[in-house]
Amino acid sequence: MRTPEEAPRLEAAAPIESDAIRVREVPGGALEGFVAFLDGIQRSRVLAHAGTVPIVHGAVAAAVRHRVAKRAHTWDAPVVSQALYAPVAQLEPALARALGARVPLRDTGREEAPEGVQHPQEHTARALTAVQRAREAAELALIGDWAQRGAGPLLADGGISGGAEGAKSERIVGVVKSHRTLYADAAAVPLLLGLREGERTTAVRLSSPRRLPVASWYLRLRDPTGRGPLFGLVRVEVALTDELTARADLVSRWILAERAPVSLPDARWDVMVYGVRECEQYLSAILR
Amino acid sequence: MSNEILGRVVATERRPNTPHEFHFWTALDAPVGIGTIVRVESARPVNGVLPRIYGVVTEGFGYTDLQTPLHDVLGADGQPSASAFAPTERTEIRLYTAAVLRHVPEEPLQPVPMGTVHLAAEEDVQVALRMDSYTSGETKRGIPVGLYRAGGTEAAIHLDADFLLGPEAAHLSISGVSGLATKTSAVEWLLSSIFAHFPAKKGKVAAVCFNVKGPDLCFLDQPASSLSDDDKSMYETLGVPARPFENVRYFAPWSARGTQLATLRSNDALQANVQPLTWGLKETLQYAEVLLNKDDIDAKADALIDFIKERVVDQTFSDPGFLERAHEVRSFTELEQWFRELLRGMEARNADVWRTHHVATIRKVRNRLTNISTRCKGLVTDDGMVSDLPFKEGFEDRAVYVVDVANLEEDAQDLVFARIVSQLREHLEKRQLGVEQVVVFVDELNKYAPSDGQDTYVRKMLLDISERGRYLGLVLFGAQQFRSQVHRRVVGNSGTALFGRMDPDELATPGYQTLAPATKARLATLEKGQLMVRHPHFGQPIFVRFPRPAVLTGREGVERFPQAEELTLDQAVTKALRRIDTSITLGWVQDALALAGEDEDGVLRARNRTLQARPDDVKAFFKAQLKKRATPEVAGRRGPAPLRVPTSDDPYG
Numbered sequence: 046m047r048t049p050e051e052a053p054r055l056e057a058a059a060p061i062e063s064d065a066i067r068v069r070e071v072p073g074g075a076l077e078g079f080v081a082f083l084d085g086i087q088r089s090r091v092l093a094h095a096g097t098v099p100i101v102h103g104a105v106a107a108a109v110r111h112r113v114a115k116r117a118h119t120w121d122a123p124v125v126s127q128a129l130y131a132p133v134a135q136l137e138p139a140l141a142r143a144l145g146a147r148v149p150l151r152d153t154g155r156e157e158a159p160e161g162v163q164h165p166q167e168h169t170a171r172a173l174t175a176v177q178r179a180r181e182a183a184e185l186a187l188i189g190d191w192a193q194r195g196a197g198p199l200l201a202d203g204g205i206s207g208g209a210e211g212a213k214s215e216r217i218v219g220v221v222k223s224h225r226t227l228y229a230d231a232a233a234v235p236l237l238l239g240l241r242e243g244e245r246t247t248a249v250r251l252s253s254p255r256r257l258p259v260a261s262w263y264l265r266l267r268d269p270t271g272r273g274p275l276f277g278l279v280r281v282e283v284a285l286t287d288e289l290t291a292r293a294d295l296v297s298r299w300i301l302a303e304r305a306p307v308s309l310p311d312a313r314w315d316v317m318v319y320g321v322r323e324c325e326q327y328l329s330a331i332l333r
Numbered sequence: 334m335s336n337e338i339l340g341r342v343v344a345t346e347r348r349p350n351t352p353h354e355f356h357f358w359t360a361l362d363a364p365v366g367i368g369t370i371v372r373v374e375s376a377r378p379v380n381g382v383l384p385r386i387y388g389v390v391t392e393g394f395g396y397t398d399l400q401t402p403l404h405d406v407l408g409a410d411g412q413p414s415a416s417a418f419a420p421t422e423r424t425e426i427r428l429y430t431a432a433v434l435r436h437v438p439e440e441p442l443q444p445v446p447m448g449t450v451h452l453a454a455e456e457d458v459q460v461a462l463r464m465d466s467y468t469s470g471e472t473k474r475g476i477p478v479g480l481y482r483a484g485g486t487e488a489a490i491h492l493d494a495d496f497l498l499g500p501e502a503a504h505l506s507i508s509g510v511s512g513l514a515t516k517t518s519a520v521e522w523l524l525s526s527i528f529a530h531f532p533a534k535k536g537k538v539a540a541v542c543f544n545v546k547g548p549d550l551c552f553l554d555q556p557a558s559s560l561s562d563d564d565k566s567m568y569e570t571l572g573v574p575a576r577p578f579e580n581v582r583y584f585a586p587w588s589a590r591g592t593q594l595a596t597l598r599s600n601d602a603l604q605a606n607v608q609p610l611t612w613g614l615k616e617t618l619q620y621a622e623v624l625l626n627k628d629d630i631d632a633k634a635d636a637l638i639d640f641i642k643e644r645v646v647d648q649t650f651s652d653p654g655f656l657e658r659a660h661e662v663r664s665f666t667e668l669e670q671w672f673r674e675l676l677r678g679m680e681a682r683n684a685d686v687w688r689t690h691h692v693a694t695i696r697k698v699r700n701r702l703t704n705i706s707t708r709c710k711g712l713v714t715d716d717g718m719v720s721d722l723p724f725k726e727g728f729e730d731r732a733v734y735v736v737d738v739a740n741l742e743e744d745a746q747d748l749v750f751a752r753i754v755s756q757l758r759e760h761l762e763k764r765q766l767g768v769e770q771v772v773v774f775v776d777e778l779n780k781y782a783p784s785d786g787q788d789t790y791v792r793k794m795l796l797d798i799s800e801r802g803r804y805l806g807l808v809l810f811g812a813q814q815f816r817s818q819v820h821r822r823v824v825g826n827s828g829t830a831l832f833g834r835m836d837p838d839e840l841a842t843p844g845y846q847t848l849a850p851a852t853k854a855r856l857a858t859l860e861k862g863q864l865m866v867r868h869p870h871f872g873q874p875i876f877v878r879f880p881r882p883a884v885l886t887g888r889e890g891v892e893r894f895p896q897a898e899e900l901t902l903d904q905a906v907t908k909a910l911r912r913i914d915t916s917i918t919l920g921w922v923q924d925a926l927a928l929a930g931e932d933e934d935g936v937l938r939a940r941n942r943t944l945q946a947r948p949d950d951v952k953a954f955f956k957a958q959l960k961k962r963a964t965p966e967v968a969g970r971r972g973p974a975p976l977r978v979p980t981s982d983d984p985y986g
Binding site: 077079112115116117302304306307323326 | 361398401421
């Protein structure tokens with residue numbers, strides 16, 4: 046089951062490295078820097094229906110894979126959990142008790158509109174959102190652990206602004222592969238979509254009411270010629286820092302070093318570093 | 334018993350486990366390879382017992398998450414050197430396939446369950462190969478064949494004497510490419526092991542080895558020039574003394590000229606246990622079929638030969654109608670005289686037929702039979718002189734009898750082989766050989782028992798041994814480069830098979846279809862001193878190492894003990910007679926020969942008879958033999974020879 050996607054949009058962000066978003070060639074070429082990779086996965090399916098209400102089973106897992114002598118090993122322990130998702134108020138109490146007896150039952154009805162949800166697909170969508178949050182929570186928990194106990198830079202798949210430790214730690218770098226939201230005004234869009242391989246934009250400050258502020262920039266990992274404007278384009282998130290230009294250049298070099306080996310046959314191979322793919326494969330193997 | 338987990342059993346629908354095969358993965362650096370023995374521990378009891386399965390690795394696979402090699406090319410931008418800079422190595426797997434050696438308990442026989450995989454420890458190897466039933470206790474009868482080594486485990490591998498030397502199964506076949514000395518070395522080592530471990534209560538054992546080429550087996554009683562520490566350690570572990578064979582006797586025919594034995598073991602220092610191998614008419618005629626092919630012998634000729642064997646040879650034969658006198662045919666020379674007189678008699682009477690035998694048949698048989706002593710010169714004597722293996726005296730326990738036929742023609746080799754093996758069989762049947770088990774080692778078995786070609790006497794005999802020899806204690810150890818070229822009934826009846834490094838073309842033949850590709854690849858690259866062993870108790874072939882034989886190799890032997898130079902007639906006689914009377918000098922022999930005026934054949938006959946009789950007074954006996962042959966009817970007799978002056982540099986004086 047797929048998570049509902051947001052509509053594509055632009056969102057202006059405040060430049061912090063320069064007065065406006067500019068293009069900058071990453072100096073010095075690729076440099077190995079990361080020692081660990083973090084990813085999380087989720088699985089969900091409608092297990093049964095109680096009347097018209099779908100009961101969704103969701104499982105999430107997240108792990109840090111520590112790279113030692115070019116080989117990945119699981120750091121600490123992976124986070125694995127599963128639960129059932131349903132609007133508890135719409136279930137018979139006996140059924141709700143029975144469902145929750147062996148597997149945690151998460152209530153998806155608490156944030157309902159006053160008139161209540163009636164469409165079964167809306168129930169399912171709410172459950173999926175809840176599963177996604179559970180996965181994000183698992184990832185953030187591990188990011189927090191690494192920020193406290195890990196040694197060396199960790200590349201996390203996705204943004205890092207959801208948790209305080211990740212958003213503030215210099216050891217954590219988030220790499221976002223999808224671009225439903227482009228953090229640029231209309232004038233800057235041609236610049237960031239026109240990045241060539243090995244170029245980055247200058248950094249902007251991202252902030253929102255529910256997230257912590259971080260510094261972010263776009264980086265082109267692979268030559269997009271003949272491929273489309275988003276090919277090989279990632280957005281990087283790091284904790285805000287004073288020496289941002291030097292920091293962004295260094296982190297960009299680290300990410301560029303992770304282009305090999307390629308993550309084929311994954312469809313997102315142009316933007317997915319192998320360490321994340323390897324972590325995803327590991328999680329797929331352990332999440333039954 | 335090793336408790337460290339080496340791997341885990343895996344099975345998929347595409348690659349399921351079966352009762353005889355399973356798959357497991359290991360860490361990349363696990364000490365596992367083709368031939369490694371492993372133990373599977375299941376956590377799920379069956380009938381209240383946790384199953385334990387033993388297997389040997391037969392195939393290995395390694396792969397990464399790469400779906401196609403093209404992806405790696407893309408990732409490296411087409412530059413192989415760029416791949417080296419990848420900070421992460423791809424996820425990689427080591428997946429192995431193992432063939433089941435044994436299930437414990439044996440029933441119910443189920444597919445190998447999921448479980449943990451462990452390296453087999455020494456005690457595991459014992460159980461896995463079912464050696465526990467014959468390597469200890471009162472029924473101890475294990476014969477060490479080598480050491481199994483893998484992942485730090487070292488275990489002695491024993492063959493079951495009942496299945497190597499009979500009566501349960503018997504015979505051994507060893508195959509391997511030429512040039513590595515693996516086949517000969519393995520047999521030498523195994524004979525040492527048999528002599529050291531064959532239980533005394535099972536009887537006495539001896540070996541008859543046919544040296545068919547070079548000096549391979551000519552120095553079995555001489556110590557190896559050097560043994561490595563590893564070799565010595567293996568000898569110690571396997572409980573076999575690192576010593577050459579203590580009791581070896583060599584037999585070789587005379588050279589065509591007859592002055593010395595036709596063997597590479599002709600150095601004076603090694604003559605104490607070398608003796609001639611010569612046969613006369615009677616011994617040869619018994620096996621005439623070996624030397625006469627189907628074109629030579631039809632039913633009529635066969636009938637005449639049978640008549641000669643039964644009515645003429647070794648008895649007084651008279652036929653006043655055709656023969657001028659009574660004949661006693663005991664040698665080829667006398668047989669020739671008999672034929673000559675018979676044909677003369679038929680001519681005189683203008684007879685075409687004698688006792689139902691047509692004159693043409695008689696002439697043909699005469700030609701073929703009297704020709705034998707020429708074709709097998711050195712082995713077959715005209716005068717009936719016999720020097721043979723000790724069939725009458727009896728074989729000695731743990732003795733090796735080497736028959737050196739390397740310098741004989743192929744026909745003569747066949748004759749030697751046929752007669753000796755037949756005699757062994759005959760004496761074993763009568764329990765008159767002195768030993769209960771005889772190992773007959775034949776190299777180049779593909780020559781004697783080929784898979785194709787016409788049926789020969791020797792091949793029929795080998796088939797008979799391979800199928801029935803185990804009941805008699807007659808055990809065939811056959812070596813060949815190409816097992817596929819040996820008759821399938823011979824190799825099929827070999828209870829035990831050893832394989833050294835194999836030729837890849839040979840491995841492509843149907844006889845090796847049951848081996849996994851990786852096992853074949855290992856066989857094609859085996860080092861010297863390594864063998865793959867098949868034995869009835871082992872569920873699968875096992876790889877072992879064996880020590881270098883503690884005997885001098887043929888090549889080193891001929892360097893250390895150079896071949897004696899070709900001798901003159903008087904030197905040859907001196908050398909031979911001094912073995913039974915050390916007072917004999919070259920000068921004395923020269924005088925004796927000069928006085929007798931005997932031709933060369935006559936001198937050699939006298940020498941042979943003296944050697945055979947081993948009289949107390951060697952000089953008198955030898956002189957008497959010279960006089961006995963100095964008769965007018967001997968063709969080619971020379972005139973009196975001048976007296977010789979004794980040489981001052983008499984090497985035997």
